Amino acid sequence: MNRGRLQGEPQSQYDRPNQPWVCGHAAEGNPCPLGPNGRGVCRVPDDCSPVLVNERWTCNRSAILGGTCDQGPTPEGKCCCRREPCQPKRTLRSQRRRFIFGCFALTLGVLCIITSTQMRTTALAPGPLSANHAQLLNGAKSEEKCAACHQAGTVHFVDWMVDTVTNGGHLNESQHQRCLKCHDKSIPTEFALRPHSVAPSELDILTRLAASDSKKNPFQKVSTNQSHNISELACAQCHKEHHGAHHNLAALTDKQCQTCHLKSFDSFADDHPQFRNWPYRHGNRLRFDHMTHAGKHFSKEDKEFRCNDCHTVSESGAMLLVDGYSQCHSCHGSKIESSLASGVVFFGYPTIESSLVSQASAPKQWPKDAQFDFDGEVSDFMKLLLASDPAAHFMLRKFGPGYSLTDVDPDDPQDVETAKRLVSAMQAFSNELALQGSQAIQNRLRQLSATVNEQTIQAFSGSLDGQRWDQIRQRWFGGQPAENHRASPTSRWSANDTAFQLLYSAEGHGDPVLQAWYEILMRTTESADADVRSLSQYLFEQWSSPTAPGQCASCHDVRHKEIVWHNAKSNRTEFSKSFTRFNHQQHLIQPQLRDCRYCHQLDRSARPTSAEVSSDRHSSGFVFISKTQCSDCHTKQAASSSCTTCHRYHVDLPVGDAQRIVDIRREWNTKVLAAGDNATTR
Amino acid sequence: MAELSSLQRYLSNEERRISDQFFRLIRKKDDLDYHWALQGKLKLWLFAHIGLTYSLVLVAIYHAVMAHAFHGGLR
Numbered sequence: 001m002n003r004g005r006l007q008g009e010p011q012s013q014y015d016r017p018n019q020p021w022v023c024g025h026a027a028e029g030n031p032c033p034l035g036p037n038g039r040g041v042c043r044v045p046d047d048c049s050p051v052l053v054n055e056r057w058t059c060n061r062s063a064i065l066g067g068t069c070d071q072g073p074t075p076e077g078k079c080c081c082r083r084e085p086c087q088p089k090r091t092l093r094s095q096r097r098r099f100i101f102g103c104f105a106l107t108l109g110v111l112c113i114i115t116s117t118q119m120r121t122t123a124l125a126p127g128p129l130s131a132n133h134a135q136l137l138n139g140a141k142s143e144e145k146c147a148a149c150h151q152a153g154t155v156h157f158v159d160w161m162v163d164t165v166t167n168g169g170h171l172n173e174s175q176h177q178r179c180l181k182c183h184d185k186s187i188p189t190e191f192a193l194r195p196h197s198v199a200p201s202e203l204d205i206l207t208r209l210a211a212s213d214s215k216k217n218p219f220q221k222v223s224t225n226q227s228h229n230i231s232e233l234a235c236a237q238c239h240k241e242h243h244g245a246h247h248n249l250a251a252l253t254d255k256q257c258q259t260c261h262l263k264s265f266d267s268f269a270d271d272h273p274q275f276r277n278w279p280y281r282h283g284n285r286l287r288f289d290h291m292t293h294a295g296k297h298f299s300k301e302d303k304e305f306r307c308n309d310c311h312t313v314s315e316s317g318a319m320l321l322v323d324g325y326s327q328c329h330s331c332h333g334s335k336i337e338s339s340l341a342s343g344v345v346f347f348g349y350p351t352i353e354s355s356l357v358s359q360a361s362a363p364k365q366w367p368k369d370a371q372f373d374f375d376g377e378v379s380d381f382m383k384l385l386l387a388s389d390p391a392a393h394f395m396l397r398k399f400g401p402g403y404s405l406t407d408v409d410p411d412d413p414q415d416v417e418t419a420k421r422l423v424s425a426m427q428a429f430s431n432e433l434a435l436q437g438s439q440a441i442q443n444r445l446r447q448l449s450a451t452v453n454e455q456t457i458q459a460f461s462g463s464l465d466g467q468r469w470d471q472i473r474q475r476w477f478g479g480q481p482a483e484n485h486r487a488s489p490t491s492r493w494s495a496n497d498t499a500f501q502l503l504y505s506a507e508g509h510g511d512p513v514l515q516a517w518y519e520i521l522m523r524t525t526e527s528a529d530a531d532v533r534s535l536s537q538y539l540f541e542q543w544s545s546p547t548a549p550g551q552c553a554s555c556h557d558v559r560h561k562e563i564v565w566h567n568a569k570s571n572r573t574e575f576s577k578s579f580t581r582f583n584h585q586q587h588l589i590q591p592q593l594r595d596c597r598y599c600h601q602l603d604r605s606a607r608p609t610s611a612e613v614s615s616d617r618h619s620s621g622f623v624f625i626s627k628t629q630c631s632d633c634h635t636k637q638a639a640s641s642s643c644t645t646c647h648r649y650h651v652d653l654p655v656g657d658a659q660r661i662v663d664i665r666r667e668w669n670t671k672v673l674a675a676g677d678n679a680t681t682r
Numbered sequence: 683m684a685e686l687s688s689l690q691r692y693l694s695n696e697e698r699r700i701s702d703q704f705f706r707l708i709r710k711k712d713d714l715d716y717h718w719a720l721q722g723k724l725k726l727w728l729f730a731h732i733g734l735t736y737s738l739v740l741v742a743i744y745h746a747v748m749a750h751a752f753h754g755g756l757r
Contacts, residue, residue, distance in 0.1 A: 092729075099733040107737040111744050124748060152751035160751035168750075175754040234755025241754075 020094035024086025033065065036088035044086075046079035115157045121145045127242035130249050136182070149178050149241075179235045187650050193232035195260065196579075197650045202658035209662050238649070250644075257643045268641035269631040276665070278580065278625060286564070287555050291602050291621040297331065307596040313584065324566070325509055328555075336509050336551050343494065343503030344514070344549050347430070347469075349476070350376025350405040356420055365427045367476035367500045374408040374419060379501075380539050381517070382426070384524065387532045388447040391425040394418045396531050401538035430473060437466030445520060448532060452523045460516035462504075464493055469502065476500050506550055514550045515565055518543065518558050577652035599625055683708055 021040040023031035034045040048061035050073030057073035061081070071080045090098075114123045125146075128134070137145050146153025151173040152160055163170035180189050191199050198206070238256060239249045254265060265271045294305040310327045354371035370376075378386070383401070386392035398418050399407045408419045432440035438461035445457045472495045492505045492513075506514050521543060524536035546554035556565060587593050601623045633639040634646075686705055693701055 092725075096729055096732060099729065100736050103733040103737045104740060107740050111740070146752075150752050150754070152748075157747075160747050164747045164750045168753075171751060232755075236754035 017091065017093060020091055021088040022091050024088050025083075026089070032083055032086070033062075036086075040088045040090070042085045042088055044083060046083070047081040048073075048079050050077050050079060052077065121153075125242060128244050129241060130243070130247050131245045132249070133241065134245060150175065151178070174234075176232075176235050188652060192650075193234065195233060196653075198653045198658075199655050202653055202655060205658035205662060209658075209665065252644045252649060254642050265643070267636065268634050269627075272627060272631075275625055275627050287557065289621050291604060294602060295604075301331070307600075311596075329509065332551075332555070333509065339547070339549050339551050340506045340508065340511075343496075343505045344381070345377075345379035346381045346464075346493075346502045346504045347433070348376070348379050348382065348499065348501035349426070350374075350378060352405060352419065352423060353410055353416075356416065356423060365430065365473075365477060366423070367473075368478070370476075370500050374405045374410055376406070377404045378422075378426075380542065381504075382429075383535060384448070384520070384539060385441065385444045386422070386425050386429060387529075387535050388444040389425040389428065391421040391428075393531045395422040396535055401535040430469075433464065434466050434470035434473065437469070438462060438464040440466070449520070449523045449527050451526065452520050456516045456519045456523075459512045460520060462492070462513055465491075468493070472497075472502065509550075510565070511550065514552060515563075518552065518563055522558070522563060577648055577650060579647055579651050581646060581648055599629060 019035065020038065021036040023035045024042065025031050032043075032045055034043050036042050047065050047069070048059050050057040051060050052058075057075070057077040059068045059072050059079070061067060061069055061079075069081055074080055114120050129137070133149075137148060144153075151171045152163070155171070159170055176193055180187070180192055183192075187197055191197050194200060195203060238252055240247070241249065258265060263271075298305040310322060312321055314321050349367050349370045351370040351372060352366065352374055383392075383403075387396070395403050395418050398415070405419065407415075409415045429440070429444070432443075436443070441461040441464065442457050445452055445460065476497065492507065494503045494505060495501070496503055504513060521536055521540045524532055525540055527533045527536065540558075542548065544553045544558055552558065556563065592598055603621055603623045634641045639645070683705060686701060686708070690698060690701060
């Protein structure tokens, strides 16, 4: 829209802002009315084009240029006011357009150069990498540096464009796949991207658990909707790279935690829930009672009960580990060895009536001196192995799993018949042992239960030599002089020629055959065969007694589904990841904390763990640590009170552990309620 | 302008009127020079700004494409 002419403004015919060129005389205030052409060439126009009127040339200069001139046209009919040619100049608009084009072309050129050359690795990087990742790229070629973590680093800019247009459809490898190529050991890859790296089912259980504590727990507002909807969280969601060598990639802010844990969390002292049974909620898998040992056993031996004798600081100083069995041996070693001193009977010939030998299918295959009356026991090992033979089941059914030859009434034909079947079964097994050695034991175990693993079978069968066994029993059958015989000094199999028994001499604590025996009993109690099942359960009860050979059950909890032969804490690695972490080393700087009992106070009211035979976990015998013990130092101004000071994001929670946590919580709640009731009663 | 003001007391009434007129004209000229200089700068800035804006748009598009390609799983 034309703005119109202002009052007093000189009239001009030269408003051509859209034209690329302007007359060179415009700056002098005297532009030519026609101006240069589109290519910037001066057209040098006359002021007028004289017209012939009545045979005279007449000036027709326009009024804008001053009207008819005084001199008038030349006699040839040409204008007398000829203008000097000018050097046309570009308009501002034209100059601006050229400048814009120049800038655009320059920028595009620079970007093309950067993108298409090796320079892009450094030029496009948003910042230096953190120290750990930078080390990974040491020695890598320039073009490989981006590609180590980004698939886009392997392709050209055109592919980036295509990927943008197709919304990620072109570059199909997710970055987390590249992250997990290196981090697959520290994070369970299956659920690495799920919240907390936990299986959805487990997280649901934990979320419901948190929600159930809605009245007390500040984390109650865990966004259940979000936890369900979040399918995957990219690594880069929390771990921000390219922030320099000293940037802490693992650092998380409280606000990041509260993206899902919606409840505002201002201070540890005020908002964090009280500790429940931390850090002893998982209990011991060994029946070790600190209180009883400190107050009774050690004082009786006149020994000092020192924590450091059993607990050693891990290499990083983060954890205190249990120093295995070595500290227990001084007291328990002799007791274990004495319980095993006479050997464990593996195979024994009980005494039977001589008439029965002649009736049996394989006469004369019974020690001569063990033929006069029904008497003697069948060893536990034998009972289980014979259970794979149906002939032995008659004895089981008639006299129960605790049967012995003493139970047989020689005047009862049925009893005699049952004993006869057992004798046949024993003779058959004895023959198998002589022919196949330990292979015979393995075959029978495989028949008994398919769930016993091969390693256990191999461990139990040991190195029994069939030929040696045949020599021993032939001597017994022939009534040769008695001798206590051992095959070789290193062999753990020996013969008692007086009692006609093949004995196993366990090596004391940690004997592999006895450990395998417990494992086998554990599996066969789940056998489909009712006879085998009842026998195994009976034997398991017998061997669960603290007085059984080896006294294994007095410390190890053999009732648990997975028998723990090694204390879990002694095997715990630095990478055992639970939601809560605690670094002892950082706390032991303070002198008063160097005494373990400052935090770990013995609970004098705790029941001895030996009484808790029905529980699969045993109390450590300590008073639970309270929140106030931590909140004095853990403030914003002092030792930090952020979530990640004590909590991990990535946890290693195997499937099933969430339910275990719920069970432990429930058990704890029950104990608290019971304690409350007792206090009220008192 | 200070010199012109200091001459006032030596001038007749008619001369003072003419001096005042001079004064106003000089002041107006000064204002015009000032505006001319400032608006020149403004035009120059606009000139450069428009050119650089197009470059910036190009760089922004490039950045968006690159950020999308290197998003690292963040959507």
